[in-house]
Amino acid sequence: MAPTDVISWLLDTDPALRWQVERDLLDAPSEQWEATRARIPYEGFGAALLERQDADGQWAGGAFFPKGFLQDPDNAELPGQPWTATTWTLTTLRDWGMDPAPLIERDTAALLAKNSHWEYDETLPYWGGEVDCCINAMTLANGLWLGAEVEALATWFVEHRMDDGGWNCEWTSGSVRSSVHSTLNALVALAIHERATGGTEATRAARAGGEEYLLERRLTRRLSTGELLGPWVDHFLYPPRHIYSALRALDHFRLTDRRDARMEEAVEMVREAQQADGTWLQQKVLPGQVWFEIDVPLGEPSPWLTLQALRVLRWWNEGVPG
Template sequence: MSPTDVISWLLDSDPALRWQVERDLLDAPPSQWEATRARIPVEGFGAALLAKQDPDGQWAGGAFFPAGFFDDPANQNLPGQPWTATTWTLTTLREWGMDPAPLIERGTAELLAENSHWEYDRSLPYWAGEVDCCINAMTLANGLWLGADVEPLATWFVEHRMEDGGWNCEWESGSVRSSVHSTLNSLRALLIHEQTTGGTKATRAARASGEEYLLERHLAWRLSTQELLGPWVDHFLYPPRHIYSALRALEHFRLAGRRDPRMEEAVSMVREAQQSDGTWLQQKVLPGEVWFDVDVPEGEPSKWITLEALRVLRWWNEG
């Protein structure tokens, strides 16, 4: 495909993706992309996910796992977890850029406060979060989106930052070193908190510390051995869920409006993954039950990854 063909290919997509192409790659006027974005809750992927919501405000009857998931011993041997429960579904809708108004009109935040509790500890109400950094990051961001009172969760991230500057979901099991997965997900939520509320001195400092943790590693390398952080660093996937990659890290810094020379190696990884036809491939599909597929199988050109890669490279090149 020529560059023009790639854009045409991207535009032939669900409103959840198309509006971002119009805004971020074509510089379309707000009247155009806002009209496309307004279609998310009434057609395509967004409408289909909204239709799956339970009367009690949840999806699949659970906060992070579907209802009854742990009652079946066979589920403990699955290659991946289900991605259908409330937290994953809300995160997907939010990250697609859907206006939260339809969910607010349904009283979703209030219903979840009343009916949803974490599988980790049923005494924990939904908007209070639990102990996992990635789960709490999604809950903080989703709560801000829906207008729930989640300010204590922002403070939670300040209190649970590791000495090396980042976060690790395994802190409760004794881990004292940060994880890039946990750190990036925490940073994404803290950025949304700051953009929504202005943040506090402590949360802004925590975000700066976490970003430096990633930048010290050039978004890609282990400090101790200078080896790749992991095989997932330069293998891009959609939906990424909680998985770290150089592309997702660059997208965070794009949204934060922060460039740094230490990102150049990660940018090169994104450039090198582009195919001769101008697209990027789906390089991994996480196993697990989904409501429906929103992207292509492994090895095929991915519109979602191509959008994000082109957007990141445009931002980087303009800088």
């Protein structure tokens, strides 16, 4: 495909993706992409997810897992967890940029406060979060989106940041070293918190320190040995769920508009993954039950990854001295 063909291919997709192409790649007038974004709750992927919301405000009857999932011993043998419960579904809708108005009209935040509790400890209210950094990151971001009271979760991230600068979901098991997966998820939430509220001195410092943790590692390599962080660094996937990659990390820095020379290797990984036809391939698919497929199978050109990669490279190139 020629560049114009790639754009046409991207435009021939769901409104959840198409509006971002219009805004981020075509610089379309705001009234155009806003009109496309406004269609998310009423057609395609967004409408399909909204249709699956339970009367109690949840999806699949649970906060992080579907109702009863952890009680079935056969599920322990499954290759992956389900991605259908409340937290994953809200995160997906928010990531697509859907206006939360339809969920607010359904009183979703209040329903979840009343009816949803964490499988980790069913005494914990939904908007209070639990102990997992990635779960709390999604809850903080989703709560801000829906207008729930989640300021205590922003403080939680300040209090649970590790000495090396980041976060790790395994802290409850005794880990004292940060994880790039957990750290990126925490940074995404803290950046959303800062955009929504201005943040506090402590949350802004935590975000800056967490970003430095990733930059010290060039977004790609272990600080101790210089080896790649893992085989997933340059294996791009959509939806990423909780998985770290160089592309996801760069997209975070794009949103915070912070360029740094230490990102150059990560940028090169994105460039090298582009195919001759201008697209990026789906390089990994996480196992687990979904409501429906929203991207392509392994090895096929991915509209979602192509959008993300093109806008990351565009942002990076705009900041490179002429």
